[in-house]
Structure formats: C-alpha cells, structure tokens
Amino acid sequence: MFPAQISTTNPDEFSRCEERSQMIDHGKSLSRIQKTDATIKESVERALWKDDVLRAIEYHEIAVHVKNGVVHLDGHIVSTTSQGRIEKAMRAIPGILGIQNNLVLDDKLIFQVAAALGALEHTYGCKFFTGASHGVVSLGGIVSDENVKLLAEQCAASHPNVRAVINNVSVSGIKSELKEQSFLQPTIGEVIYFLDGLSGVVKQVIMDPNNRRVVAMIVRGQFADQRQELKSLNSAEGRSPEQLVVLSMDLVRSLTRESGFLTINSRERKRYLDFDPASFRAPNVDWTPPYPYCPDDVLFPVEKRAVEYQILKDFPQAPFVFAPKEEVLWEQLLANDSLGG
Structure with missing residues (x-):
C-alpha cells in the first residue's frame, strides 16, 4: 500500500494524451511547480531503475507523468508482485502529493479476457488458452471453424486494455504452418x-x-x-x-x-x-x-x-460469421502483416 499521506486523485484531472499534445517548447522557462514536477519524475524513474527486478522486466513498460505533485503511472506490468515493488520503490520519494495508478496487470487481464471468451467456449463447445505479456494477449486452443477463431480474436481485442492479440488458435482438420507473430508498435514522433x-x-x-x-x-x-x-x-x-x-x-x-x-x-x-x-x-x-x-x-x-x-450482441444466435471481401488496400496491408493471425 502507498503511505497514508498520499491522497486519492481523480483520473479525469489528468490526460496523458492531452499532456503530450501540450509538450511544446516555446522557449519559456519552467515555473516553480513544473520544476518540482520534473524533479519528482526523475526521482520516480530513478527509484524504479534501482530495483533489479523492475529494471529487468517492467521499467521500459512504465510511463511516468507528474502534474502538480501528483504522479501518474501508465503502461502494462506483469503482476501484482511487480505492483508491490513499484509501490515500495516510491515510498521514500519526498514531495509526492498523490498517485494515480493506471497500470494494467497481466494476471488480471488474462482473467478478464478468459472470462469474456467463456461465452464463445459455451456456444461453440471449445476451449481457449489465454496468456499475456505486457498487455499483448496470446490465444491458443482448437476450434472447429475459421470463423470461431476470428470471433475469439475479436472478442479478446474488444477489451480496451489489450494492446494486441496474437492468435495461435488451430482449426481442427486443417494443417497450417505456424507463422511468426512479432509485435511492433512504432512510437508517434519516432x-x-x-x-x-x-x-x-x-x-x-x-x-x-x-x-x-x-x-x-x-x-x-x-x-x-x-x-x-x-x-x-x-x-x-x-x-x-x-x-x-x-x-x-x-x-x-x-x-x-x-x-x-x-x-x-x-x-x-x-x-x-x-x-x-x-x-x-x-x-x-x-x-x-x-x-x-x-x-x-x-x-x-x-x-x-x-x-x-x-x-x-449476436454471436450466440449466429454460429458462423462471414466477412465480406474488403477493398484492395486493406488486403495489401494484411497480406504484408508479418504478425500473422
């Protein structure tokens, strides 16, 4: 748990995306509050780096933002164990007025996605195996039809905290070569x-x-x-x-x-x-x-x-779903999709 003096904050008071759009240097000097926020941000990042486990597994997956003394954590981490280490690392940092923890935990995400897939399992008489690594969900199992495989992929992707879905589900009776499914997320501004x-x-x-x-x-x-x-x-x-x-x-x-x-x-x-x-x-x-x-x-x-x-809404009533032919550009992009699926 965080120290008692750290208050609960309203997530609506800070938007990571709005903050990014305002990060333009017009040559203006930082205010006293902005300097304090920058110091706290550096201290938090340094504390996370000093933890050997966090440095090896989680450090590069956590984004730290500080506004008016409140620390905002975004990203994906492996488990509640990592969350505990993050909390411990931040305890001794002075000047923090509040913490908004938006980190998504893989173990909780796996449970939520697996629960959502349960309806498909019940409807189509199949079993899916779900894993996750920093928000990237992997699906395994055997289904009777390509459309059920697609439904499982889309069901997992409908969760707002899923970063991407790697679909390794097999279709019974169809021998297919397993494609390499790398995960690439280019950064805006890169x-x-x-x-x-x-x-x-x-x-x-x-x-x-x-x-x-x-x-x-x-x-x-x-x-x-x-x-x-x-x-x-x-x-x-x-x-x-x-x-x-x-x-x-x-x-x-x-x-x-x-x-x-x-x-x-x-x-x-x-x-x-x-x-x-x-x-x-x-x-x-x-x-x-x-x-x-x-x-x-x-x-x-x-x-x-x-x-x-x-x-x-409708998948229990419709055992098969057929996607119409899509336009040429879409086919070109997916044909070149090295992620497979």
Whole structure:
C-alpha cells in the first residue's frame, strides 16, 4: 500500500494524451511547480531503475507523468508482485502529493479476457488458452471453424486494455504452418530510416481493428523519386517538399523506442504507398486505442462494406460469421502483416 499521506486523485484531472499534445517548447522557462514536477519524475524513474527486478522486466513498460505533485503511472506490468515493488520503490520519494495508478496487470487481464471468451467456449463447445505479456494477449486452443477463431480474436481485442492479440488458435482438420507473430508498435514522433539514409517521422499508425495490431505506419518526410531528385538538383528549389507515405510493418528491419530502420531504399516506390486520406477512417469515438497510443494516433483502413462480426450482441444466435471481401488496400496491408493471425 502507498503511505497514508498520499491522497486519492481523480483520473479525469489528468490526460496523458492531452499532456503530450501540450509538450511544446516555446522557449519559456519552467515555473516553480513544473520544476518540482520534473524533479519528482526523475526521482520516480530513478527509484524504479534501482530495483533489479523492475529494471529487468517492467521499467521500459512504465510511463511516468507528474502534474502538480501528483504522479501518474501508465503502461502494462506483469503482476501484482511487480505492483508491490513499484509501490515500495516510491515510498521514500519526498514531495509526492498523490498517485494515480493506471497500470494494467497481466494476471488480471488474462482473467478478464478468459472470462469474456467463456461465452464463445459455451456456444461453440471449445476451449481457449489465454496468456499475456505486457498487455499483448496470446490465444491458443482448437476450434472447429475459421470463423470461431476470428470471433475469439475479436472478442479478446474488444477489451480496451489489450494492446494486441496474437492468435495461435488451430482449426481442427486443417494443417497450417505456424507463422511468426512479432509485435511492433512504432512510437508517434519516432524517426524511421530508409537504407539510403533518408528518414521520416511517424505521424500515425494504421491498425487492424480485429486484433489491435499495427499493420502500417504513416510517415512524414522528403521522399523524392529519381525524376524529382534530378529536377531539384538542376534548380534552386533544393530538397523536395515533405509528403506522407504509408509503410507496411513488414518493411521494418528493426525498431526501438527512438528510431526504426527499414529494409528498402526510399526510391523503391513500388514497395510503399502515398497517403490517401480517403482510404482510411478514424475509429469510433467510444473506441479505446491500445497503450501507448492516443485516439488521434490511430486510423483504420476503409473497407468496401461494413463488416459486422456480431461479437458482443449476436454471436450466440449466429454460429458462423462471414466477412465480406474488403477493398484492395486493406488486403495489401494484411497480406504484408508479418504478425500473422
């Protein structure tokens, strides 16, 4: 437990996404309160780093924000044991006026997702095995039909605290090769480098709403083709203007929290697309994006027809759900989805 002097705070008083949008340096000096908050933030991060277990398992999965002396913790951790270590590490830090703990625990998330899948198990006579690692839920088991496998994936993805779903469920009687299912979440503002050294910055991500996995990223940069480059060299225009492009996640060679590296050159225009706003849509206002994204960070590909999968309301009455054919862009992105499913 936290010390008695630490008060309970209202989570509505702080928004991680609103705070991020206001983090613009206009050359103004920090106020006394802001300096105090920065000192507390450094102290909290240092205390978490000093714990050997937290440093090895949880440190990079916890985001610390401090506003008006109140510490806000966001992210995903493994268990209540880790939560206890976090509380212990923060006890001796002076100046903390309150703590808002928004950390999601894997052990609790597994229980909640498994409970939601129970209705599908009862309806279709199957058994799912659920695991989680820092919010990424993995599903196992054997079902009788591909549509039941899809329903399980969507049911797990409907939980707002799930970061992504890795679907390893097998279909009885169908021998399929198990695909490697890596998990990639490019950070908004992260620098992405092509093999030829050109780079851009991640502005938004494109997500598969069925499993909350990122399938592509929208990157802003200067990506001139050969004709544009020759024109720039022969004129006083200098470098080509910035543009937005869509890069599939299967083009990513490596990804850290600060930068990403691609497997292609910027001139390989057939390997990526220009961003077309008409090809994407924003999620519904009541949809919660997976951590660490904010609502404006995520787009869904526009489908040719609305796909009704009937997870929450109708699935007990409809044993099979068929998805209509989706438009070409959606198929391209999912075909390149190295995460499988």
